[in-house]
Amino acid sequence: MSQSFPPEINIVTYNQIPVVEVNHPKCQAKISLQGAQLFSWQPAHCSQDVLWLSEVEPFVEGNAIRGGIPICYPWFGGVKQPAHGFARLRLWTLNQYQITDDGVELLFKLDNDAEIKMLLNETCTLTFTHFSEEAAQLALHSYFNVADIEQVAVFNLPSDCFNSLTQQQQAVSSPRKITENVDEIYSAEKSPSIIADQDNHREISVEHINASQIVVWNPWHKVTSSMSEQGYRTMLCVETARISSLLAKGEQVSVKISVKSN
């Protein structure tokens, strides 16, 4: 694609990683070409970023970026190496863009395997399409930026989940409050998940479209790469996933994120 972009789009380098910066009256956003990873999105009406990025992220080639929306594909977790699949470690290409008064649309491709369309405006919609013949898993592993994890409540999750830490199914009270290391897999029967971010006076709605699971993760004090000791305090992952029900060729999964101030 031509290297001359309209003023709303800029390609810059963060340490070793090429990044697309979007500057539009409706929103500002940043996407790493490694992983086609949206790691900053701030709609005009918000005074804070909606997505969390580790303040110690080094932006080193081949290192998973800690924050934003990593695309975990074509597998989830440590079933194989690298953990969470190779898509977040590879360079994607920006194949199309469109800028209108309403916002910016970007299309990134990972060879002939997959693509992700990003519709960025006052809301944010990512639509992933799986193209390869082989069935695959996926997680749009969204890290949300919250003022204080101890004042956060997540509404509209199912009343039970699979706890990946104990490897057991367990009952969960509603709304879900986070006060320790959590790593939970819910069925995606209920959508959207609502993150009440009390001290930022806002609610983040996370709509899971064509997902089979929702993963809720915060490592708390567990040592985690590219994350500071206090990093867990301002983040929460609520992930849109296809773990048990594999993606067939041509299938799409989307996450739609919107923010309401209160």
Ligand SMILES: O=P(O)(O)OC[C@H]1O[C@@H](O)[C@H](O)[C@@H](O)[C@@H]1O
């Ligand atoms: O450190 P990674 O590979 O980015 O993974 C982070 C976390 O991702 C979550 O999706 C998993 O449920 C956790 O088990 C995992 O620890």
